[in-house]
Amino acid sequence: MLGVVRIFQPVHGYDVRRELLSWHLDGWMNTKTGSVYSALKILEKDRLITGTALAGEPGRPERTEYVVTAEGEKEFQKLLRTSWWQVKRPAEPLVPALSLMLFMSRGELKSALGARLKQLAAQRDELAFIRASIEDGATGADGDVPEHVREVIDFGDSRIKGELEWTRSFLKRLNEGTYSFADERNMDGHPRPPDTIDARRKSL
Amino acid sequence: MLGVVRIFQPVHGYDVRRELLSWHLDGWMNTKTGSVYSALKILEKDRLITGTALAGEPGRPERTEYVVTAEGEKEFQKLLRTSWWQVKRPAEPLVPALSLMLFMSRGELKSALGARLKQLAAQRDELAFIRASIEDGATGADGDVPEHVREVIDFGDSRIKGELEWTRSFLKRLNEGTYSFADERNMDGHPRPPDTIDARRKSL
DNA sequence: CGAATTATAGGCAAATTTGACTATCGACGT
DNA sequence: ACGTCGATAGTCAAATTTGCCTATAATTCG
Numbered sequence: 001m002l003g004v005v006r007i008f009q010p011v012h013g014y015d016v017r018r019e020l021l022s023w024h025l026d027g028w029m030n031t032k033t034g035s036v037y038s039a040l041k042i043l044e045k046d047r048l049i050t051g052t053a054l055a056g057e058p059g060r061p062e063r064t065e066y067v068v069t070a071e072g073e074k075e076f077q078k079l080l081r082t083s084w085w086q087v088k089r090p091a092e093p094l095v096p097a098l099s100l101m102l103f104m105s106r107g108e109l110k111s112a113l114g115a116r117l118k119q120l121a122a123q124r125d126e127l128a129f130i131r132a133s134i135e136d137g138a139t140g141a142d143g144d145v146p147e148h149v150r151e152v153i154d155f156g157d158s159r160i161k162g163e164l165e166w167t168r169s170f171l172k173r174l175n176e177g178t179y180s181f182a183d184e185r186n187m188d189g190h191p192r193p194p195d196t197i198d199a200r201r202k203s204l
Numbered sequence: 205m206l207g208v209v210r211i212f213q214p215v216h217g218y219d220v221r222r223e224l225l226s227w228h229l230d231g232w233m234n235t236k237t238g239s240v241y242s243a244l245k246i247l248e249k250d251r252l253i254t255g256t257a258l259a260g261e262p263g264r265p266e267r268t269e270y271v272v273t274a275e276g277e278k279e280f281q282k283l284l285r286t287s288w289w290q291v292k293r294p295a296e297p298l299v300p301a302l303s304l305m306l307f308m309s310r311g312e313l314k315s316a317l318g319a320r321l322k323q324l325a326a327q328r329d330e331l332a333f334i335r336a337s338i339e340d341g342a343t344g345a346d347g348d349v350p351e352h353v354r355e356v357i358d359f360g361d362s363r364i365k366g367e368l369e370w371t372r373s374f375l376k377r378l379n380e381g382t383y384s385f386a387d388e389r390n391m392d393g394h395p396r397p398p399d400t401i402d403a404r405r406k407s408l
Numbered sequence: 409c410g411a412a413t414t415a416t417a418g419g420c421a422a423a424t425t426t427g428a429c430t431a432t433c434g435a436c437g438t
Numbered sequence: 439a440c441g442t443c444g445a446t447a448g449t450c451a452a453a454t455t456t457g458c459c460t461a462t463a464a465t466t467c468g
Binding site for chain 2: 423424425426427428431432
């Protein structure tokens, strides 16, 4: 990401990785270690940044520091502004599974949703913890995480709240017997009546 | 995606694309035309599906139909269940821009957020429209979209609601003068007082 | 001290995705 | 009868990403 270089320049690849981690952006972007270096190379090829090989210090000759060029600065502003002005839908990892939900059994699906509720709650706790570790008025001038990174946390938290709400309402619908699952299909194609009656039948 | 083949088998590549579109999954998954065919080839290589070349009909000899193997069925169940039991965080496209927000001006950011609110509202309207086009009790047996696809819509709608809430609260914070933007930095490094005072100063 | 682990720095082959392209058939208007 | 447009069906090179690998300094720990 061009922006990271823009903030921390001059930087080398390892710095970029480190800062992405320290701002806790790794959970919301898919940036693996390897892709940082190739991204930098591509940016350099496109003349948006320029790299200088640093040999200086004793045993560490292999290090390339990058700075943003004038062209890169222009491109950066353009990218930043379109990111803000244009809403882009993220790829939701649950959607494929959701489309295939009828291949599960109603019982397992309910259990899985319960597990998801717990995991989502745990994620929110973790976010709260990270948020609390950001100092009031931090500017990022020292090595610290600047205050506005809290917005990243809050943004994520809101999305999770949204998913929590949907999960609860979906669970309610499942309990009411909505939909006909793979293990419930009988002649007429209607869903089976809810659990109480099933249980009675079983006890016969 | 293995699952799509599982539902519609036997299918060929073009079918897969068509069904993904008809279920409106394209907005939440990143599946471009080309990737469908390579995905099918990989699944075939791994023996999860088997393809049969169909020449039959007049002018269209090039067509390969796929069915899921026994192994593929097992793998399918495994993938489906881990997708449900394990919450995975999506890559949020706004997060990079959010981290770089201080490189914007407060004014433009507020305008952009206003535009986002409108776009998000429009997306919800569109989702409502699609949702309404799904018939009650549809099973997907004919060419229609099965009823449970509504859950996909509702899931997405909840995420959007979450983003809407955050956007409004962020806008409020911006109006209160929180954070110090690139165009607002003065000696002491503190944010400027809120708009009212700015306006007064301007009128002098 | 010496060994093991962690932090620093980066490379690269293989897998995957992208996006633009080819080619045929049928329907439609003119 | 002809050109065009959209739907059908799929290919492929180039761009990108992934995972795992190398190597040295620094730090920890019994």
